[in-house]
Amino acid sequence: MNPPYVTGSSSVSTIMLKVLLALLPAVAAYVLLFGPAILIGIALASATALACEAFMLRLRRYPIKPFLLDGSALVTAWLLALAMPPLAPWWLVVVGTAFAIVVAKQLYGGLGSNLFNPAMVGYAVMIISFPAQMTQWQAPHALASLHLSFLQELQYMFGGTLPDGAKLDAVTMATPLDTLRTQLKLGHSVETIRQMPIFGAFSGKGSETVAWCYLAGGLLLWQQRVITWHIPAAFLATLALAAGAFYLHDPAHFAPPWFHLMSGGAMLGAFFIATDPVTGATTPKGKLIFGAGIGLLTYIIRAFGNFPDGVAFAVLLMNICVPLIDAYTQPRVFGHPTKPGRGTQQ
Amino acid sequence: MRPLYRFNGGVHPPQHKEESSGHPIVPAPLPARLVVPVHQHIGNPAKPLVQPGDRVLKGQLIAQAEGYVSAAVHAPTSGTVSTVAMHLVPHPSGLPDLCITVEADGEDRWIERQPIDYRELDASTLRNRLRDAGVVGLGGAVFPTFIKLNPGAQQRVPTLILNGAECEPWITCDDRLMRERAAQIVAGIAVMRFMLGSQEVLVGIEDNKPEAIAAMAEACAQSAFPIEVVAVPTLYPAGGAKQLIKVLTGKEAPSSGRSTDVGVACFNVATAYTVHRAVDHGEPVVSRVVTVTGNVREPRNFEALIGTPVSDLVAAAGGAREGTDRLVMGGPMMGFDLPSPEVPLVKACNCVIAASPALFKPAPAPMPCIRCGRCARACPVELQPQELYWFARAKNFGKAQEYALFDCIECGCCSYVCPSHIPLVQYYRFAKSEIWAREKEKKAADLARERHEFRQLRLEREKRERAEKLAQKTAAKAAPAPGEADAKKAAILAAVERAKAKKAAAAPRNVDNLPPEALEEIAKIEARRAQVRDMARRPVAEEKEP
Amino acid sequence: MLAAILVMSGLAVVLGAVLGFSAVKFRVQDNPLVEKIDAILPQTQCGQCGFPGCKPYAQAIAEERADINQCPPGGEEGIRKLAELLGKEFKPLNAEHGAPKTKSVAVIDERLCIGCTLCLQACPVDAILGAAKQMHTVLAAECTGCGLCVPPCPVDCIAMVELREEIATWKWKYPVYQFKRAS
Incomplete structure (x- = not known):
């Protein structure tokens, strides 16, 4: 045996389990405000992820049990299910999850070796391939003209049929970010757009509550030392700064920073996705740069791009930069006058 | 209150000090063979x-320091040297090393001990006395x-720090020593302070040892x-020299140099104790206090002679309990498995832990690194x-050195917290020893x-x-000097004359009374011979001409 | 159109001149290839490669007269380094030149030595000490373990003794575990 003979209690699976637990408040809020469809999505994604992971591990001759129990596939599945529209055809979440696990994770070498965040790869592929399905979001109960029962939701997701000739419009709608974009293109000002019924105090009715829950879960992760403050803080601060600058410059055409913080994938991304250790920067300074980069890119894509949200693309773009960021932000070593790396080699 | 500083990180492994800290130090029984x-x-x-065969007294020099960085070794008791040979020693390699075996005569008779008045001696003589007394950290x-007591060119080291942190779990030998022999430690500190010319003297003790702190303060x-006794927060590895210096002074000893570069010298409290014994009592280092704990019946601290078999120490602690599968030297964070219970106690050995799977659970199978940081x-x-793990694993040694691999103190904190249970320290040790071996190989090749080039x-x-x-x-042959040639010719001629004379003398003597026909016959034969000789000579001459 | 072509060609000329100038002016003084190859070779000077020493072999590799897999003491790692340096494909050691052995040193049985000096002349690094009709001995620290002194000895008193691992030369092992199951 080799020292140290004693080890701490943490393990990969406890870390992953804590992430899943921290997501529970948001899932609960989702169910209360939008209905139970999200649970079906999560279940579908989890089953797909585990099946794909097991299949790939077998193919790669890895022991299945420890690697399935590490929980990393489940985290990917949950994050992807939460990022996708809940009331979507079943195959959407299945294909997305399968792509995330098989291509983005296992083909890159599995746990610890993937370059890109698997959940975000799955999301990006889906939104490019199936933009229509990916933008049909379930309306919150408070706004929907038709309430689907759990059974009816199942019927729609697996059979594509709605009860008695009801139209899809009755249960779905565009997201607040999407609405803002289309309405701005129609020439309306931010002020008048935000008077529409789907908007709440900060961003969308319902969705802003979920965002608060993500924030709470994220703070729990930080308190549990699963994540550090660097990435979420840099991400949200940069997003707020960029949004604030444009908002101050032209409040008629740019949404206020709190709208950006509380809508779309900002909170989920900041605390749960950008903080993925495998694909993120590891040095403290590097994490700040990484988070800030995601925040800035997210705002640019939201404000000037053509996609409803920018978090996924921002994360993927910053994933590419991680090796470079890490190499250039190596901290000073104890007793060294300068940073290691460049220039200090004897 | 003195402001304390923090070093990065650190861990809080379970302490397990109380098993052995409650009992006073007891002398270990004298073994038959050391x-x-x-x-x-x-x-x-x-x-x-x-x-082999030499009789030695306790404290007698049996091996002397060789070169500058070295220290002497002494007979731990009186008796007879039986062998000077390879013997298993406590080392992670499990390889043997040269040892002197002393068969104890049971009298434990000291050599004549001469205390030193350190104030009277010049600095280098005093240092050599300590070297010859075998005093090491x-x-x-x-x-x-x-070597550390040499203040060097600056003439003085302003701050002297005594390390009583004892941050590794299980170990309590310094704790007991400070509780029981605080005055003698202080006497040793006085010598060190004198040698270094320090103004400020600090004793750093982790705050989980209130009795030791009180005894030392008194x-x-x-x-x-x-002398200021400072309670430092209990945080492994606060007992690392550089970490303790940082905690107490806020100064960082430079990576490439020594702590004296920032005006600080740091010694273990047990070292101060041996300095006192060597200087004030003339006793070289022949024993030390060692904690024997873990899966033994009566965990204790022993004052044991260097060279005592570890198995004797375990037996003195009541023997190992059921389930003990090996012995560990040092603490659970930085110790190593002893290759055999028969290895001797050495100066470096502060603790022996009888280990069992229940005590130190086997680590779970490693998972891939998830870069959690x-x-x-x-x-x-x-x-x-x-990053170091990645480079060491890929055997990218150049990059590992660039990322300051050699600053690693192998404390084990990284392995302790790793959720993937990767044996990180193992990788760093492997990389370090591989780099050293390669450097040696390169030197040999050079x-x-x-x-080879010189030989060419x-x-x-x-x-x-x-x-x-x-x-x-x-x-010289082609153009001989004229005089020389004449002399040569003369010599040759003389030789020829001598040969002729010899020949003449050797001429046939039985021709005197032969009939004339016979003489004529002889003359004819001689003539033919001469003719043949002549013929034989001519073609040679002819050949030489063209 | 013409202006554009002129501007572009002018730019090309200027930039080319700058590049050419800097290539000459800031040329990195580099070790010649032979030195770099020689630095990789183990300097055993054993001649197993078919050349009288490491430098001649390095020369031969540089001039492509010899392959990179002829050095048994350098082993697989040496071949890998050479392949990397020269941008060639790795190939296993050519068995014609011998197999890699653990490093050893020559030891002369001093009771048998007759002092003939033949081994002294064979040693490529002058690591044998002695004179005519005097007993010889090997300087272990300087011996490269090439074994060239063994065949000339008329009384077979030289043996190649493998170096044993001792504490001073012991190395920590590479941690072995794998995620993959053994197939």
């Missing part, structure tokens, strides 16, 4: 001075103390010069262990290249010299 390794310190092995690093209050947050040297040059030169000599010789 095995004393000659290499118990950093640097060159000591050179044996005794042979007893915290575990066993660096020869006399002894220090009696001291003629001010917990290791970096735990690293007291502020390294990026996840030496061989140099010697030498052969070339010798060839040239031979050629020159040969040329001279042939030149």
